[in-house]
Amino acid sequence: MIEYPAGTPGPHVFVDSLDAMHLDADDLAHLSKSLRMRDGDPLTVSDGQGNWCRATFSSSGSLQSNGTVHSVPARKRPLTVGFSLVKGSKPELVIQKLTELGIDRIVVLAAERSIVKWDDDKVGKAMQRWQRIIREAAMQSHQVRLPTIDALVPAIDWLGGTDVAIAHFGGNTIDASHTSIAIGPEGGWSDDELLAATQRVSLGTTVLRAETAAIAAGTMLTAASEHTQSDGG
Amino acid sequence: MIEYPAGTPGPHVFVDSLDAMHLDADDLAHLSKSLRMRDGDPLTVSDGQGNWCRATFSSSGSLQSNGTVHSVPARKRPLTVGFSLVKGSKPELVIQKLTELGIDRIVVLAAERSIVKWDDDKVGKAMQRWQRIIREAAMQSHQVRLPTIDALVPAIDWLGGTDVAIAHFGGNTIDASHTSIAIGPEGGWSDDELLAATQRVSLGTTVLRAETAAIAAGTMLTAASEHTQSDGG
Numbered sequence A, B: 001m002i003e004y005p006a007g008t009p010g011p012h013v014f015v016d017s018l019d020a021m022h023l024d025a026d027d028l029a030h031l032s033k034s035l036r037m038r039d040g041d042p043l044t045v046s047d048g049q050g051n052w053c054r055a056t057f058s059s060s061g062s063l064q065s066n067g068t069v070h071s072v073p074a075r076k077r078p079l080t081v082g083f084s085l086v087k088g089s090k091p092e093l094v095i096q097k098l099t100e101l102g103i104d105r106i107v108v109l110a111a112e113r114s115i116v117k118w119d120d121d122k123v124g125k126a127m128q129r130w131q132r133i134i135r136e137a138a139m140q141s142h143q144v145r146l147p148t149i150d151a152l153v154p155a156i157d158w159l160g161g162t163d164v165a166i167a168h169f170g171g172n173t174i175d176a177s178h179t180s181i182a183i184g185p186e187g188g189w190s191d192d193e194l195l196a197a198t199q200r201v202s203l204g205t206t207v208l209r210a211e212t213a214a215i216a217a218g219t220m221l222t223a224a225s226e227h228t229q230s231d232g233g
Helices: A025-034 A090-101 A120-140 A191-197 A210-230 B025-034 B090-101 B120-140 B189-198 B211-229
Strands: A012-014 A042-046 A051-056 A080-084 A106-108 A146-152 A162-170 A179-184 A199-200 B013-016 B042-045 B051-056 B080-084 B105-110 B146-153 B164-172 B180-183 B199-201
Touching: A012 A025, A012 A120, A012 A146, A080 A090, A080 A210, A080 B164, A090 A106, A090 A120, A090 A210, A090 B080, A090 B180, A106 B051, A120 A146, A120 B189, A162 B199, A179 A210, A179 B080, B080 B211, B090 B105, B120 B146, B180 B211
Parallel strands: A012 A042, A080 A106, A080 A179, A106 A146, A162 A179, A162 A199, B013 B042, B080 B105, B080 B180, B105 B146, B164 B180, B164 B199
Antiparallel strands: A042 A051, B042 B051
16 A cells, blocks of 8 residues: 555655755745744655655754655656647646646647747746746645656647547547547647547547646546556556 | 537537527627627537537527537436635636536535635625636537536535535545535535545545645546446446
8 A cells, every 4th residue: 555645744845855854945934934834843755756754844944754754656657748838827727737636747739729839938937937836736735756847849749659649529538548648729739730649538528628628637647547556457 | 429519610609599599799799709700600509408509600699500409418416516615716717617527516615614704795796706607618618508506505514415525535436426526625624524524535646726626526527427428327
């Protein structure tokens, strides 16, 4: 039986190493000021590499381990959601939610019909912002690993992968055989992109906004994967 | 094989009756101005009672039916998500997403540890706003029915229902036997609420924000229900 920090009292933080656990300045400020933690309060600590332990808070920023180090094995095949770059703050929402759900890899796609076009400078700045969102969401949701993020990846290239399914009305039901789902832009996939895709999965009988589709795909992938694990698969 | 408007080209609107289809002024403005529809363009029309048909747009606001009226049967047991009232615009986000996903009934709960407390006047105004969000989201996602919404319902009462499961770490896997899921406030359920609940379901191994949990619960309920339907259950 794998133990997860989510079942354990107290907030959750990341440190560089579980051998000598030091909080970084921002995390220390967050725990002591926003969460008003006091010396001796319980929390869980992870190295972001799958390992975690119970610990007690100290306002010095050096944490005392309080028990065994648990290791959560990585999924054999990483769960991936790719979504086409959309306007405004929706990528932030999608990235936050996919991280909370425990998706392993996030791919921000440049689809042929994406309305948003970004240069390298804008992508670089967005990546810094997204990495911060991922770390915060991973702490908040008590993850032991941070998802990786790739941006911007041309959709036509990514869709050709044999393990990638596009979300499409009338596609197959998502099950544990699926590991990667691609969500199209509001304008839909281009003909070339549809041809490139080798698999189609269904997200249901309604038309979802792009960001809802990405969150639903993440939910279905993790749910299907967890059912398999709990069945001993 | 049930036909859904989601598989059909064009936008989707609601009218009072499919016998004489007249667009209301806001919908006409939306279709002609925002979506730039022209006379003869295809769309789908629903009465919000499970019935829909293909039609052609007319700038007069009177639509011509273009084929058979299809009927989508209601689910035998309505799928319901209850969530505790949370701060800011998060209820709007949850209500929009649950509508898109095709949830039948939305219940806004007053939990003992809800930080937000509203008087009747505030609830009344929020209900008007939420009804607008539901109608817009149902149009945008091509629904044939609008979910009902109840607010505010004391959680302690609702959780005692035999068909209601609370989302709780370590609960059962969601399957087609589940119809109603309750999401607690950020502060968690009170002891009395935990005692009142007769069933527990799991949303996975991570800690989800309240709004993410509600969207994930809606995704899992509709997915489990659709699997059953497609299996002939």
